[in-house]
Amino acid sequence: MTMKFSLILCTLGRLEEPTRLLRSIVLQEWPELELIVVDQNEDDRIEKLLREEQLPFECKYFKSTPGLSKARNLGLKNISGDIIAFPDDDCWYPDDFFKMIDHQFKENPGVSGFIGVAVNKDHIHSVGCPNKQAGEVSRYGILISAASACIFLTSELVRRVGIFDESLGLGAETPWGASEEADFLIRAYDQGFKLFFNPEIKLFHPVIEASFDSQYYERAYRYGDGYGRVLKKNHFSIILVGWVFFRTLGGIFLMLISFRFKMARYHARSLIGRLKGWSSS
Numbered sequence: 326m327t328m329k330f331s332l333i334l335c336t337l338g339r340l341e342e343p344t345r346l347l348r349s350i351v352l353q354e355w356p357e358l359e360l361i362v363v364d365q366n367e368d369d370r371i372e373k374l375l376r377e378e379q380l381p382f383e384c385k386y387f388k389s390t391p392g393l394s395k396a397r398n399l400g401l402k403n404i405s406g407d408i409i410a411f412p413d414d415d416c417w418y419p420d421d422f423f424k425m426i427d428h429q430f431k432e433n434p435g436v437s438g439f440i441g442v443a444v445n446k447d448h449i450h451s452v453g454c455p456n457k458q459a460g461e462v463s464r465y466g467i468l469i470s471a472a473s474a475c476i477f478l479t480s481e482l483v484r485r486v487g488i489f490d491e492s493l494g495l496g497a498e499t500p501w502g503a504s505e506e507a508d509f510l511i512r513a514y515d516q517g518f519k520l521f522f523n524p525e526i527k528l529f530h531p532v533i534e535a536s537f538d539s540q541y542y543e544r545a546y547r548y549g550d551g552y553g554r555v556l557k558k559n560h561f562s563i564i565l566v567g568w569v570f571f572r573t574l575g576g577i578f579l580m581l582i583s584f585r586f587k588m589a590r591y592h593a594r595s596l597i598g599r600l601k602g603w604s605s606s
Contacts, residue, residue, distance in 0.1 A: 328427050329357035331406030331480075335389075335396035336414035337365040337496075340374065347378050349417040349529075358423070359383040361403050363396040365496075391496040394489035394505045401488060409483050411506070413474040416443060416530040426477050429523065437482040437518040438510065440467075441475040441526025451532040454522070462520040464511060465565060468555070470522050473506040474530055478513075486513045490558075493551055501602055502547030504555040511559045537587045542594045549595035553602025566603060573599065 332350065336343050350360065362384060364371040375384060385403050389396040397411060408426060412418075429439055440462060442453030454470040462470060486509060491497060494505035510520060535541065556566055573596045580589035 327355075327357050328408050328430060329359070329406040330355060330423055330426075331359050331361060331404040331409050333361045333363065333397055333400035333404070333409065333411050334414060335363045335365065335393055335400065335411075336371060337391060339414050340370050342415035343371065344374060344378070346412060346414060346417045347374070347380065349419075351378075351381060352420060353418065353423045355382075355423045357406070359385065359404075359406055361385045361387070361400040363387050363389045363400050365389050365391050365396055392491060392494070392498070393496050394491045394494040395496075397505075398488040398491065401483060404480065404483070407480055409478045409480060411473045411476060413530060416474045416528055418528050422528060425526065429526070430477075430479070433521065435519055436521045438476065438478040438513065438520040439526060440470050440472075440510075440520060440522045441477075441528065442524050443472065443475055443528050443530035445532045446529060449532060451530045453524075457522055457524065459523045459525070460521070462510075462514070462522045464514050464559075465561070466522065467510045467514060467520065468504075468507050468552070471507045471510050475526070475528065476506060476510070477526075482513050482518050485516055485518075493554065500547060500598075501551040501554040501605075502544070503551035504548075505551070507552075508555045508558065511555070515559075535588070535591070537591070542591060545591050545594040546598040546601075549598025550602040551598075552595075553599035554605055555602075556599075557603045557605060570596065570599065 360382060362371060362375065375386060387399055389399050408430065443451050445451045452472045453475050457470055489505050490508050492499045493501045493508055495502055514520060573592060577589050577592045580592060
C-alpha cells in the first residue's frame with residue numbers, strides 16, 4: 326500500500342526557489358500526495374506561482390503572518406497524510422526520493438521518524454550531520470542532527486506531540502530564532518517514539534554562504550539563543566550543557582590560532598546566544 330505524503334511548505338521572500346521545489350515534487354510522480362502551502366508574503370507571488378504551475382496533486386493554500394513555527398502549526402491543522410515533511414522553500418528533492426522514504430518506513434515499522442541530510446547541487450554537504458553513523462537517535466543526537474527539511478515523521482507521532490513551540494524559530498516574537506524542530510523531536514523522543522538517523526537519505530539544499538556582515542553575526546546569535554533555550558526548556562543535564570559550551574569555546578580557540586578571526590567572532594556570537602538562551606527563565 327502506497328503511503329500518502331503531506332508536505333508543509335512555509336515560504337517567505339522567495340519565488341525562484343519555491344518554483345524549483347514544486348517542480349521537483351511533480352517529478353516524483355507520487356500517487357498519494359498533498360502539498361500544504363503556508364504563504365507569509367504580503368504580495369501574491371505564491372498564488373500566481375501555484376496557478377501557473379498547475380500542479381497535478383492536491384494543494385491546500387493558506388496565508389499566515391510571519392513566524393515559521395506559527396505557519397507550520399497552521400499547516401499541521403490541515404494534514405491528511407501518513408508521512409509528514411517540512412521542506413524549506415529553497416530545498417528540492419532528487420528523483421525517486423518519496424519512493425525511498427516510503428521504503429524506509431515500510432522496512433522499519435518500529436520507527437516513527439527518519440532524519441536525513443542535505444547536499445547542494447554539487448553534492449557538498451549543506452545541512453544536517455553527514456559524519457554521524459546511521460542508527461537510532463538519542464536525545465542529544467536530535468540536537469546535532471535534526472534539520473527541519475530533512476525530517477520525515479509519521480502522522481501518529483505528529484498527532485501525539487501536537488504543535489511546534491511558537492516562541493521558537495525563525496520569525497518568532499522572541500530572541501529564540503532556531504531549534505524549533507529539535508524541540509519538537511525531543512518531545513517525541515520523551516513520549517517513546519523511535520527516531521532513526523540515516524545519512525543515505527539525501528535531499529538538496531544550498532550551502533549557506535559566510536557573508537560576515539552584521540546579519541550573519543546576528544543570525545549566529547539568534548540561532549545560538551534558540552539552541553540554548555531548547556537546552557534549558559528540555560532540562561538537559563548541566564554536564565551536557567557544560568560540554569556544549571566548552572566545545573564551542575574550543576571552536577573559538579581553534580579559529581583564533583588559525584587566524585580565522587571572522588569565524589572566531591561568528592562562534593563567539595553563537596556562544597553568547599547559547600548562554601543567553603540557556604539562562605532564560
